[in-house]
Amino acid sequence: MASAAGVSTAAVSQAFNGTGRLSEATRRRILDTAAGLGWSPSATATALRSARTRTLALVVRRPTDVLGADPHFSELITGIEGELAPRGYGLLLHLVGDVAEESALYERLAAESRVDGAVLTDARADDPRPPLLRRLGLPAVLLGSPDGGCEVPTVGLGEQGAGIREAVAHLLALGHRRIAYVTGPAELLHTRLRGSVVLAELAAAGLSPSAVLHTDFTEGAAVRATDELLALPERPTAVVYANDSMAVCGIGAAQRAGLRVPDDLSVVGYDDLPLGRWLHPRLTTVDQQVQRVGAAAARVLLAQCGEDVPPAPLEGRPRLVVRDSTARAARPGTLPSL
Amino acid sequence: MASAAGVSTAAVSQAFNGTGRLSEATRRRILDTAAGLGWSPSATATALRSARTRTLALVVRRPTDVLGADPHFSELITGIEGELAPRGYGLLLHLVGDVAEESALYERLAAESRVDGAVLTDARADDPRPPLLRRLGLPAVLLGSPDGGCEVPTVGLGEQGAGIREAVAHLLALGHRRIAYVTGPAELLHTRLRGSVVLAELAAAGLSPSAVLHTDFTEGAAVRATDELLALPERPTAVVYANDSMAVCGIGAAQRAGLRVPDDLSVVGYDDLPLGRWLHPRLTTVDQQVQRVGAAAARVLLAQCGEDVPPAPLEGRPRLVVRDSTARAARPGTLPSL
Structure with missing residues (x-):
């Protein structure tokens, strides 16, 4: 297939996966050659699927109208996407009404192997999610103060107050x-x-x-x-x-x-x-670096998912501007x- | 399994899927009973997966920093999520840099059966996406003027100007x-x-x-x-x-x-x-009802995905406020x- 298109196997992979720096013309030529050969990436993709979905979950427990009203979530998503997009990962966004719904959703996502990990927001007292995700074997990070004592890694600035x-x-x-x-x-x-x-x-x-x-x-x-x-x-x-x-x-x-x-x-x-x-x-205002925290959370998860992401510890604390x-x-x- | 927990099979399904109106106590009892029986929903889930991912894609072709800066996308996502959340659907968000990357992504999502459909934004002249998605057999709607002539349904207010x-x-x-x-x-x-x-x-x-x-x-x-x-x-x-x-x-x-x-x-x-x-x-300002258009697009896609969504034609046009x-x-x- 690669030789038929006159390109490297890496280029074929990049053409199908949308990664790398192929020109549109090259990508098109590879895909057309593949179509002409009756070759489809789905077999490979299916084999890969059980190992990697290249998808992380972000479950937001808010009324739907607040998502639009509060740019905080846009900032968070922007920070996460800044790390996911260059690696071909997507972010699966779910809005839920309460904790029970959120927990049931993680059970379904784990059972159906839909995501490689999850970013947890809005830490609360007696949070049921860290033990649940640990039990489900789903990598997770919790956004919040890195005070320890939690069953999943916590990502956030120090000295939250x-x-x-x-x-x-x-x-x-x-x-x-x-x-x-x-x-x-x-x-x-x-x-x-x-x-x-x-x-x-x-x-x-x-x-x-x-x-x-x-x-x-x-x-x-x-x-x-x-x-x-x-x-x-x-x-x-x-x-x-x-x-x-x-x-x-x-x-x-x-x-x-x-x-x-x-x-x-x-x-x-x-x-x-x-x-x-x-x-x-x-x-x-107070700069709590929402984008940077989102990016750091994404990097911790990506590393847990086996991606080659060098550690970049989040330093600093919220500061008045x-x-x-x-x-x-x-x-x-x-x-x-x- | 349902009889062991003393509930209906519908309730079992709801407990695992996070749908319906189960109390947290009931849901917990069902999941505990399932765990005690060694019963896991994954076999069913796997069978269902080829048919339904309960996930729709939204691919945004913007620099990542604009997603945070432009609340338009928050509004759009809010409108879409308003229809998805009550039905247990999620939204897979991908940021891409250009059209080639976006096209490669749809090929991958289709090959890996990751989504049931896609919402296309930012219609442009000679848009390669509608014919691509048609070829891939992936349901899609294009946000824009409902002027016809496009290979996928278009959802938008009339008289865009x-x-x-x-x-x-x-x-x-x-x-x-x-x-x-x-x-x-x-x-x-x-x-x-x-x-x-x-x-x-x-x-x-x-x-x-x-x-x-x-x-x-x-x-x-x-x-x-x-x-x-x-x-x-x-x-x-x-x-x-x-x-x-x-x-x-x-x-x-x-x-x-x-x-x-x-x-x-x-x-x-x-x-x-x-x-x-x-x-x-x-x-x-001009009210172009971004949330309502997002909701309408989601409904068209959900109906194409076999969900029981009554048609609710989008009427009206952008209006000055x-x-x-x-x-x-x-x-x-x-x-x-x-």
């Missing part, structure tokens, strides 16, 4: 004393962790938060939470949001209410999405009444 | 005469189509565009294009962007340059992403100089 601690310290240093926190669902580990850091950092300054409002991460919830905060008798002068898209919604809601950001209200986001750099005012949406707290008497 | 035509007409009615267009790569069909509509609509009013700038859809390119437009000797009073994220970047760039939106510069986006409703000013980022054109003498 460091970024939000810097954010609160930054606001305190700017003179803010009425600080509110708009966060995610209470059952998520990172929500709990960051919430406790906010409380501890404020307590160390002798303060309590103006309010801690839980949301489902949707933009509508962010606007409602902001409206609620702005209606407080002791209106906060600064709000920290659990992600950038909620922070952008919060800035919009505050501006519509007649407040200037950052003069009348300082706003901090979380994630450092590209959008925050282009908005006016540019968003102060100070831009233009935070400023010195206005003195109480100078704030506009709404 | 209607929304952008309304946008230009809206700006003309507001008195704008210096209108610029910041668009995507020239080889994409929708970029060409909408560009020709902009030119035709302006020509009918005896005008030419201030400029037509092509970008790769990234936010950085949107900012550079905006800066270029603002530096023109005859600065435009209105800019139409080919998507909402570029429009948001454009608003930020204009505001940073000292212009008020919409007083000094009107801005129109495209896609009607959720974000545009929460920004200040709220974004005037007028919000607060467009206003009457300032008289030339009153515009701030930068």
Whole structure:
């Protein structure tokens, strides 16, 4: 087959697998030659299949509408795909409603040999997934703090609380004393962790938060939470949001209410999405390097799947990125009444 | 097996497949009973596999960093997943660099029976994918104008040019005469189509565009294009962007340059992403119902895959949504100089 097309066997493999650097003309010639010879790659492919699906799973436990609303997942997928695409791997995306559905899905994917491994997101207390995937013999990585004690490798930046601690310290240093926190669902580990850091950092300054409002991460919830905060008798002068898209919604809601950001209200986001750099005012946020964490998780999984991926340990921690949406707290008497 | 667990065979199937409405306790009991009996679903699963993978492919031909930057794909995936998730289907996402790589990937996915069908995006002239997928016997739908003549079903709103035509007409009615267009790569069909509509609509009013700038859809390119437009000797009073994220970047760039939106510069986006409703000013944009189109494409494919999906024809056309980022054109003498 390779000699009939006048190419190397490696080129034939590349033509069928879409790897390598073949020109379209060469690829076409190889595939046409194969068709002329009645040759099909499916026998080889079938033999390979039991060993490799070249597919990793990403199961997201969110209402479908949040996937669209929260660019965090686009960033994560982008980071993962950046490692998968050059190696010809795909990402199997499943949306599920709850933990039971997610567990049943892993059992099916393992039983049907559909994926080579899985990236687990949203670590939570008493997480049933690591022991399940271990039992199923399915390689997995859990995104989260690399604190150990988990039955699958964990990939994430160290000192997960460091970024939000810097954010609160930054606001305190700017003179803010009425600080509110708009966060995610209470059952998520990172929500709990960051919430406790906010409380501890404020307590160390002798303060309590103006309010801690839980949301489902949707933009509508962010606007409602902001409206609620702005209606407080002791209106906060600064709000920290659990992600950038909620922070952008919060800035919009505050501006519509007649407040200037950052003069009348300082706003901090979380994630450092590209959008925050282009908005006016540019968003102060916490860079937790979602793409880089996604890429690192993909590399750990690829290595477990037998790919030749040199180890590249993930170093660093979440860091505050100070831009233009935070400023010195206005003195109480100078704030506009709404 | 079902009688041992004291449940119906349908419940057993649901427990393994993660479908239906079983409680976690029931599901656990079924799986434990199965484990006790040494029963595994893999034999059945293997038999089923040749017929059904319950996986659809979405191959995106973009640099990986644009996937993160452009929420359009999140919206599309959200729409598709909204139909797939309740039926236990997954979406296999592949990023590829060019058409040759995309074609080779379909050949591999078909040869290895990895997917039941594929959603094709970014229709282009002389598109090699519809004949390829037909030859491979892989069900497919192409997102785009339902104009017929294609070898696979096409799913999209009718009158694809209607929304952008309304946008230009809206700006003309507001008195704008210096209108610029910041668009995507020239080889994409929708970029060409909408560009020709902009030119035709302006020509009918005896005008030419201030400029037509092509970008790769990234936010950085949107900012550079905006800066270029603002530096023109005859600065435009209105800019139409080919998507909402570029429009948001454009608003930020204009505001940073000292212009008020919409007083000094009107801005129109495209896609009607959720974000545009929460920004200040709220974004005037074209609603092309990305989620609904994604859902409709998924339904057409699911029906081709033998799922019981009632037909729900996609009606309507792209429509302008007028919000607060467009206003009457300032008289030339009153515009701030930068």
